[in-house]
Amino acid sequence: MRIIVISDTHQYYRNFETIVLRNPDADMFLHLGDGESEYQLLCRNMPEVADKFRYVKGNCDYSSDAPLTELIDVAPNHRILATHGHRYRVNSTLDYLEQEALENGCDVALYGHTHESRCTYENGIYVMNPGSASCPRDGNPPSYGVLEITSAGIMTNVVFLTPKTMF
Template sequence: MRLGIISDSHGVESVIKEGIFQMGKIDLVFFAGDGIKDAENVSKELGIEMIAVSGNCDYSSVEPTEKILETGNKRILLTHGHRYDVKHRLDKLYYRAKEIEADIVIFGHTHEPQNFVERGILFFNPGSITIPRGRNPRTFGIINIEQDGRVWSEIFNLDKCMVNTR
């Protein structure tokens, strides 16, 4: 299962489309908030399945701020992250992941990419696809869940790469 990961588009639908184009063949897109209307519009326009959560800037959205999903035999926590104070630390998010027995945590909010494993849990923030912080470029991510359960994850620079379709 090949998952495209996008966050923090903040009103710019065109960059979501560009990111999806650069991802190559994907099975599903996860959107980690702040631009949920962008995600909904692009999903309809391109006819692709997109699972999205609301962020702190998605004021009129009725979507929840977190979703727990099972895909590729992995439990995924999708959240924007603002309710877990991810700009300052990740301990609240880690304990939530442990509580629900998540294998993968996808979050946004910081506009800075993160991709690491902590005690068996993949923490993945694709960064912002429009407004990066911390001298980072505009980024998106891909998580691939192999049939044998192995997971690889990578963050890509929107402006510099064309992703292969491993």
């Protein structure tokens, strides 16, 4: 299963659309919040992919009815915790996020909010922040995540929309 993970588009539709168009073979798209207006516009513009989308509410999605967190069962024996992250204090620690994942039997925890890309394996949990598709804060270009779940295992990766300039 190939899942594209997007976060923090903050009303910047163009990069969001580019990510979706670059990944026509994705089984699922997960938007981790702060981009509900772009998500709704994309679903209107591309109804053929709307059924592949899941969305969780971010701290800037003020009037959203989307859930704050979703538990998603995928493939045999894998469960994903998808959240924006602001309710788990991800700006200072990942401990609360990891604890929530462990308590819910998840082996993958996905979050956004910090606008900083990250892929780690902590305490038996693959933890990924895809960074921001519009305004990263880590010195990298805008980015998104790829989560691959196969019978051989789990892989997380961050993909940059433009090549990083090397000095």
